[in-house]
Each structure stands twice: as C-alpha cells, then as structure tokens.
Amino acid sequence: MRKTLILAFSFLLIAASCGGDSPRGGPGISGSDGGAVASTEAPSSTDGDSTVIDLEPEDVVLTAGLVRFDDCDTLLDHLHTEYSARVGPWGFDQGGWFGPVGARRSGDDADMAMAESAAAEPAAPSAAPVEGVDFSGTNVQEAGVDEADIVKTDGNRIFTLSSDRLVVVDAASRRTVGSVAVAEGWGRELFIDGDSLLLITRSHSESGDGSETVLQRIDVSGGTPRIVETLNVQGNYISARSVGGTARVILRYDPQWNFPFVFPQNESAEDVAEAANRAAVLNSTLDDWLPHYTLGSADSSTGSLMVPCDDVHAPSVFSGFGVTTVISVPIDGDFDPSSSTAVMAPGDTVYASTGSLYVATTRWLDPGEFGGEDDWDEDGWRDAWSERRTSVHRFDISGDAAAYTSSGEVLGVIRNQFSLSEHNGYLRIVTTVGDPWGEESESQVRVLSTDDDIMVEVGSVGDIGRGENVQSVRFVGDIGYVVTFRQIDPFYTIDLSDPTDPRILGELKIPGFSSYLHPISDTLVLGVGSDADPEGRVTGAKVSLFDVSDLTEPREVSVWTAPDGWNDVGWDHRAFLWWAPEELAVIPVTVWNEWSGAVVLRVADGTITEVGRVDHEIAGQEPGRTDCRKLTAADLPSTDMEDFRTELEYFISDDYNAVLACEPGEAGMTGFECPRDSWMDMLTEEAESLGLLRGEESVSICWPSDSPDVIVRSIVISDELWTLGFKGWGSFDGQAPARLHVNDLQTLARLAALEL
Numbered sequence: 001m002r003k004t005l006i007l008a009f010s011f012l013l014i015a016a017s018c019g020g021d022s023p024r025g026g027p028g029i030s031g032s033d034g035g036a037v038a039s040t041e042a043p044s045s046t047d048g049d050s051t052v053i054d055l056e057p058e059d060v061v062l063t064a065g066l067v068r069f070d071d072c073d074t075l076l077d078h079l080h081t082e083y084s085a086r087v088g089p090w091g092f093d094q095g096g097w098f099g100p101v102g103a104r105r106s107g108d109d110a111d112m113a114m115a116e117s118a119a120a121e122p123a124a125p126s127a128a129p130v131e132g133v134d135f136s137g138t139n140v141q142e143a144g145v146d147e148a149d150i151v152k153t154d155g156n157r158i159f160t161l162s163s164d165r166l167v168v169v170d171a172a173s174r175r176t177v178g179s180v181a182v183a184e185g186w187g188r189e190l191f192i193d194g195d196s197l198l199l200i201t202r203s204h205s206e207s208g209d210g211s212e213t214v215l216q217r218i219d220v221s222g223g224t225p226r227i228v229e230t231l232n233v234q235g236n237y238i239s240a241r242s243v244g245g246t247a248r249v250i251l252r253y254d255p256q257w258n259f260p261f262v263f264p265q266n267e268s269a270e271d272v273a274e275a276a277n278r279a280a281v282l283n284s285t286l287d288d289w290l291p292h293y294t295l296g297s298a299d300s301s302t303g304s305l306m307v308p309c310d311d312v313h314a315p316s317v318f319s320g321f322g323v324t325t326v327i328s329v330p331i332d333g334d335f336d337p338s339s340s341t342a343v344m345a346p347g348d349t350v351y352a353s354t355g356s357l358y359v360a361t362t363r364w365l366d367p368g369e370f371g372g373e374d375d376w377d378e379d380g381w382r383d384a385w386s387e388r389r390t391s392v393h394r395f396d397i398s399g400d401a402a403a404y405t406s407s408g409e410v411l412g413v414i415r416n417q418f419s420l421s422e423h424n425g426y427l428r429i430v431t432t433v434g435d436p437w438g439e440e441s442e443s444q445v446r447v448l449s450t451d452d453d454i455m456v457e458v459g460s461v462g463d464i465g466r467g468e469n470v471q472s473v474r475f476v477g478d479i480g481y482v483v484t485f486r487q488i489d490p491f492y493t494i495d496l497s498d499p500t501d502p503r504i505l506g507e508l509k510i511p512g513f514s515s516y517l518h519p520i521s522d523t524l525v526l527g528v529g530s531d532a533d534p535e536g537r538v539t540g541a542k543v544s545l546f547d548v549s550d551l552t553e554p555r556e557v558s559v560w561t562a563p564d565g566w567n568d569v570g571w572d573h574r575a576f577l578w579w580a581p582e583e584l585a586v587i588p589v590t591v592w593n594e595w596s597g598a599v600v601l602r603v604a605d606g607t608i609t610e611v612g613r614v615d616h617e618i619a620g621q622e623p624g625r626t627d628c629r630k631l632t633a634a635d636l637p638s639t640d641m642e643d644f645r646t647e648l649e650y651f652i653s654d655d656y657n658a659v660l661a662c663e664p665g666e667a668g669m670t671g672f673e674c675p676r677d678s679w680m681d682m683l684t685e686e687a688e689s690l691g692l693l694r695g696e697e698s699v700s701i702c703w704p705s706d707s708p709d710v711i712v713r714s715i716v717i718s719d720e721l722w723t724l725g726f727k728g729w730g731s732f733d734g735q736a737p738a739r740l741h742v743n744d745l746q747t748l749a750r751l752a753a754l755e756l
Helices: 009-019 072-084 267-282 378-386 647-653 678-689
Strands: 003-007 029-031 036-038 044-047 050-055 060-064 066-069 151-153 157-162 165-170 175-181 186-193 196-204 211-219 226-234 236-243 246-253 292-297 301-305 312-315 323-330 340-343 349-352 356-363 389-396 403-411 420-423 426-433 442-451 454-464 469-476 479-485 489-495 503-510 513-519 524-532 538-547 555-563 577-579 584-591 595-604 607-614 629-631 658-662 698-704 709-717 720-727 738-744 750-755
Touching (some): 066 403, 072 267, 072 312, 151 186, 157 186, 196 236, 211 246, 236 349, 323 356, 340 403, 389 426, 403 426, 426 454, 426 479, 442 479, 454 503, 479 513, 503 555, 538 584, 538 607, 555 595, 555 607, 647 658, 678 698
Parallel strands (some): 312 340, 469 513
Antiparallel strands (some): 044 050, 066 312, 151 157, 157 165, 165 175, 186 196, 211 226, 236 246, 246 323, 292 301, 323 340, 389 403, 420 426, 426 442, 442 454, 469 479, 513 524, 538 555, 577 584, 584 595, 595 607, 629 658, 658 698, 709 720, 720 738
16 A cells, blocks of 8 residues: 655654654754655655655655764763653663664676685795785675684784683694683684784673673784783674774673663552653763773773763664774774774674774664553564664774764664675665565665765665575675575575666575575675575585576576585684685585584586585594493393393493493593593492492493584685684684694695694
C-alpha cells in the first residue's frame, strides 16, 4: 500500500522531535537537525508550499546530523536534558533497544581489497623484505588499511602471543629470541611499525561499566621486548585500523552502569523510583558519562577524562546509550590521550578506508512507541524487528587525529564490516530489512553521501535474497558482490558505477553458500564457506571459484569440498591467506572427529586444486599413545556386568574411557584428558582388590580431549609457510600456549615446530 508523505517544515519538526530531546542552536552548541530523506524515483507533485511524493514507507530513510559542544558546561547540560527525559523507574529502559550488528574491475588499484594481490618487482638483495612479495601480511578488507591481529611479521621477525606473553621469533633461525609478560586480559591484537609494537588488550575495570582496554607500546629493537608505555582506558575494545603508521583504536563505553538507579518493588512505587532515577541523572557530572584514562611509563603516571569536551559530539537524532571513542595512536610514537574524539552513541562494527573510518551499530525502535514492552503482541515484536535500523558515524582520519564529521541511519541491519565500503566519496552499505528468518525479508544496497554533517541516501537497489540471510558481501571498485542463503546460494553481481542508480546485473544459484569473498583478479572471485544439500542442510566446508568476466552471467567454474568439515573464515577473515605470487590459498579447516589443520589450494587456470594439508600433530603424539599399561575387559575377572562389584569394572568395560595402570613417572595419554585427584586413589584401591595392578602401579582414568590442535593463522616468508595454532576451541587471544610450525611452501614438508 502506497502512502503520501508531505515533506513540509512541520514534518521536519515532528521528525526531529521524535528522534530525541537534545537542545539545538543554544549557547555553545552548533549543528543541524536530522530529517527524513526520501531517495526514490517516484513521481512528485507540488501543492502550495508542500511537496508531495508517492513512495513505499520502507523507502524513507531517517538521517542524523551532529550536535557539537564548545565547552564542558554545555556538554553536561545536553546530557542532563537528553537522558533525564529517557530515564524511567527501571533506569534507562525506554530509550530503545540496542544490539550488536550481527563485510574493481578497473581504476585505482588502491580500491582492490586484497592484502597480497599487488604485483611488484623483486626487492634487491640488500633491501628490506617487501610485503606481498617476500612475505605476507594480514588479510585485510582494504589495501593500505592494516587491521590489528594476533600475529604480525616484518619478513624477518614474527610477533605473536602465547601464555600471556609477547613472543618474538627470528624467521631465519626459526628460534624464539625474546618474550615479555604483557597486561592481563583477553582478546589481544597488535600492530607493528619498524621496531615499535602496539599491543591492545581487553581487560576488566573495577569502576565504570567494568570494561577496560589496555594499550601498550613495546620496543622490539633488541633481543628482548621492552614495554615503554601503558595506557589504560575505560571501555570495551571493538576494533582497530592503521593507516600510514597511525593506529585508530575504537572503544565502546557504557556509562549507564555508573548511575545508582533504584528499582520499584511494586507498581505503586514506580513514580518514586522514576523520580529518584531522574534526580541521579540530573545530579551527574562528566565523570559519570565519559571514559577515564591512566597513562604510565617508567618515569611517571597521569590520568583524567579521556576525551576533551570540545571533541565530544552527539547525533541530533538519539542513537542509543553509549560512548564510542576513537583514539589516535602513532605506533612508533608516544601516547597522547588528548588525540581522541567521541560520539555519544554506541558502536559495534568498524570499517575504514584510507581516509575515513565508520562505526556502525544496530538500533531498535523505542518500545514506548508500541505502548510499552509489556503490551507487545506477536505482531508488535515482528514490527519492531522489521524496523531495526543501522546508525553509522563517520570520522575523517586523513589527519593526525580522527575528526568526527557526520552521522546517518538506514533501515535494516548489516552482517559485518564487509557490508560497508567507501568509494569515490560514497558509502555503500548492505542491510537486511525484516525478520531474517521470515519469508518477507529482503536485502538492499544503499548508497550514502555526506551533505554537511548528515549522511543522505542518493541511490539504492533492493529485492536481494528475499526470505534469505546475507552471508557475505564484497565491494570491488564499482562492483558489489552479495551472497544470500536459505536453501541455495544466490550470488549477486551489482553495478554501482552510477551511485544514484545501482543495478543488479546477474544472479547465480548454487548449493551451499560463501561466508567470505576474496577477489583474486579482475575476473575471478574466491568464495569460502559451506556446502549444503538441496534442503539447505550444511554438509561440510566448501571453496568456490566464481568467473565474473561477464557480470550478467556469473559462473561457478570450480569447487573444492571437505565433507563434515568447517572453517571460521566467515567469522574472521584474517584466518584466510591468499599468496598471489604462487596462486595459493591457505584455509584453516576442521573435519569432525577426523582432522584439524590448514588446506593449501592452488587456484590457477580456472581450477581449484588441493596441493596438500598441514597440521600441528607431532610425531609420537598421535592420539592414544601412552607409556602406561592400558587395562581392558580381558583383564577383568568377569565381563558379565551382573558380577561387577566395583565402579572401576564399569569404566574398564566402557569403550569411551581409557583406564591406565601407570608406574611412578608414567602418566597421561596423548589426545586424552587424564586428571589426577583423590577419586583416582579410590579406583586404585579397587584395582588392587581385583588383582589388576603390578608393582607400584596406580590407576588413571582418561577420556578423549575435546580440544583439537587448530591452526588459526598462516604466513608466507620467502619460500616457507608458517602456521600459528593452539590447542582449543574458538578464537585465539594469547592466553593459551601457542605453537608455530614451518613447512616448505612447495612440498609442504615440515621444517620446524616451535612451542612458544
């Protein structure tokens, strides 16, 4: 059903007031109001002073401008006004629900989003190693924009983390040359620039929202790394990018946890609780709202508010509770806490080009607009889900410090960082509108441009993957690739050469889906993901080669599969390695109950060929090896369970567990967990009563370890393939012991194994 939208001055006032109660145009504040921008080719007419446009309701995209603050008093007044209007008897419970978000055919090579695809002349023997020629770097989204990772190399040294230590490995000798204990925490990532390293660690704080990020500058010029400076900042680390040696570290701080809110014990106490909570907001100071920092070195320690008041901004349309801070840090220079800027809005997903940084978050509609959360019915939930929006905030990073420039908002939610891309001054963004599991959901590509401090939509194309979920996105210059999936994998090609009129050019439907797309040439795209049967059930890992030489008819020209296998590349693209000089892709793969390691594929002449596999198994440490004597049912006096009189007999007859009889000094079984506790003493007594032990043997019960030896990163240095791994599940962040293995790049023969 089409509706008529009257874009008049009165409508703009209504749209602005619905977005929030922030003061505008008052002393110390400058900015522009958000409004409703309709990007459509629908016919329009003029009636008096009003413009009437016929369009579908979902084509209306709200945008947000900026509110700037010239001094701290003005900032605090804004916070008091904005948030006291949004506090209720349960705290900030009526301001909206906010959740986390869930990623060239010609022209400038800088737009090619490939880490190792550039061709170059070999370096002279005396020159330093060249990334992309002599060694591989981190697999990044945009060329020229480095992304923090758990391992880095300069072609001579490898820097990574193991057992809460930074470890330096010399590539030539394949030996560890130094290490240093780093800040306690998790989720660690690092950058390297020459002999200076920036380490970022998620940690815990006793104040604020409980989250803290620790930045450490480490000198690696000598054999032993040395921590030079440590910066502790309140807030949760989201992500980081580096351009030209300057890192941009993005944090999210949630100040709502600072307030001493009270909660009503019954309905009659709600008014009292709301009044008390509003008083808490009105009596707050900037210390309650903004993150703090402490900066320490060998000589001194300082601390204060992280962001100067005149570098704090707010969208003119309320975008949620939270503070997103961008800290600019020279990797090889001193920390300067004043080189930071903030926006009063949450952030969850980060994308950066060489000149811009974008922070996005998903915003749900205010429950109050549906009559209160308790009044929602099934239709209300569906409506709220369908009205989720993505707020986007842009920072200019062309200078030393990041400068907050504009904000915008689009209908729908994004999948990950690859859903955003900047090209020729336009931001392209892929969102899914509606219930992603429903038949009516669809995805769209929207193109935004900045008008003063507001991002406005200038073009869009929809009807992508109706009733399906977006699995992967990749933009390459004027072309976009989108993969959706429910039962089959539609692979879409999209022409964005005219930002005001993007068009779907082609669509390919195949089984399975690609969760990560990697362009390897102007006409070929590699897709890494999952295979599936015709009903949409995932059956294993899959790598596809797409020929996009004819964008109107993309083709899947080659496929590699691993039944019962999976990979994490779709969740962490940095796990993928494309080594262009040898046309090799290295992909971590785990096959259930069978094998875990990395598969090396050659992609040449339009064909994917498996070259071989590498893993971190050590000879002699295959699962099931032990120096102890293994007790079996044949050792029991009787195999009839009716005759069993001890718990041990049941364990021995169970094929799942391994029951060992070990002499002093003997213990354990490779690939099995073998704990030692008082319970084993009881089992040893039972074994003695059954006459099962010899000499000084004792009993140990072992069961299969659920933690495989996984490979999480791959690096090429010269003619060697280095792989980083650990024993466990999930992502690696440097807390667990790590290992590096070295294989010959041509034969894949193992050359060395380092326990870090």
